[in-house]
Amino acid sequence: MSKARLIDGKEIAAKLRKTVAAQTLTLRNSYGLVPGLAAVLVGEDPASQIYIRNKETHAREMGMNNFSRKLSKNTSEAELLKIVSKLNANPEVNGILVQQPLPTFIDAFTVIENVDPAKDVDGFHSFNLGALLRGSGGLVPCTPKGCMMLLETTLSDLNGANAVVLGRSNIVGKPLAQLLLAANTTVTITHSHTRDLPEICRNADILISAIGQPELIKGHWIKPGAIVLDVGINRKKTKDGKQILVGDVDFDEAIEIASAITPVPGGVGPMTIACLLENTLIACCQQNGVPVPEI
Ligand code: NAD
Secondary structure, rough: OOOOOOOOHHHHHHHHHHHHHHHHHHHHHHHOOOOOOEEEEOOOOOHHHHHHHHHHHHHOOOEEEEEOEEOOOOOOOHHHHHHHHHHHHOOOOEEEEEOOOOOOOOOOHHHHHHOHHHHHHHOHHHHHHHHHHOOOOOOHHHHHHHHHHHOOOHHHOOOOOOOOOOOOOOOOHHHHHHHHHOOOOOEEOOOOOOHHHHHHHOOOEEEEEEEOOOOOHHHOOOOOOOOEEEEEEEEEEOOOEEEEEOOOOOOOHOOOOOOOOOOOOHHHHHHHHHHHHHHHHHHHHHHHHOOOOOO
């Protein structure tokens, strides 16, 4: 069997960003509207600082306004909620995201529920998750949305395919399973208590992993010809002591068995930010009663 085709998330995300930038320009020229994104960071977590910087840079490249806030690690929950409330009330801010993880003394659920659902561009608010469950409206969580876009570029018809999702987090696994269900796949969700995971994986036409376990999924877990999306981002030390990023899937083994696979890095990751920018554009249109462009 020949090697799997690489699903190039970098390239697909770059195309999406180009479209979002063009639509942002149209919005400005036709309606005088400039989408505004506020990414809120509490503390100095190094990975979060990189994520926030990327989001700011890409938002600016789209021609969007940046209202990001960087808050001290001692910021209290009450102070953070006050800032969220101010951003909610600012009509120039169309999208708000609060970077996770938050310090342990701040309840992430309370913070998410206090973001105006119309501005919740992460799609984490109960209102948006409820809309996802119902199958219409609402802002869709970015990583699952990006996964669906990658799948659609790979497989023209998802109808009836067996999709196995590894991981049941609120931000990836659960919303992704809903999107796969809406796309008429037959979905199995697995988690840390699942029995005989390799056997379940071997039944997957579409295998998507979001568990955060470096290279757990081996080649012999994969059905020949399956499509594999690897959401996991894990740090690994190589034999010569270098730090590298790897996914949840043993890439070298899986590429010999699957028909298409995402690399880590350069697969799902770039799609997450591109979808965040798309959500900000959509939120801006919806808040201003302007038709949402076809993307
Ligand atoms: P999480 O820790 O909230 O959830 C992990 C899930 O995996 C849990 O539901 C757990 O039950 C399940 N799990 C853990 N070990 C398992 C095992 N051995 N077998 C089966 N299931 C198992 O994680 P998360 O926030 O959903 O993130 C998961 C991974 O995806 C992480 O590596 C994270 O860095 C990555 N991630 C990547 C992106 C991206 O843009 N590419 C976005 C979000 C998360």
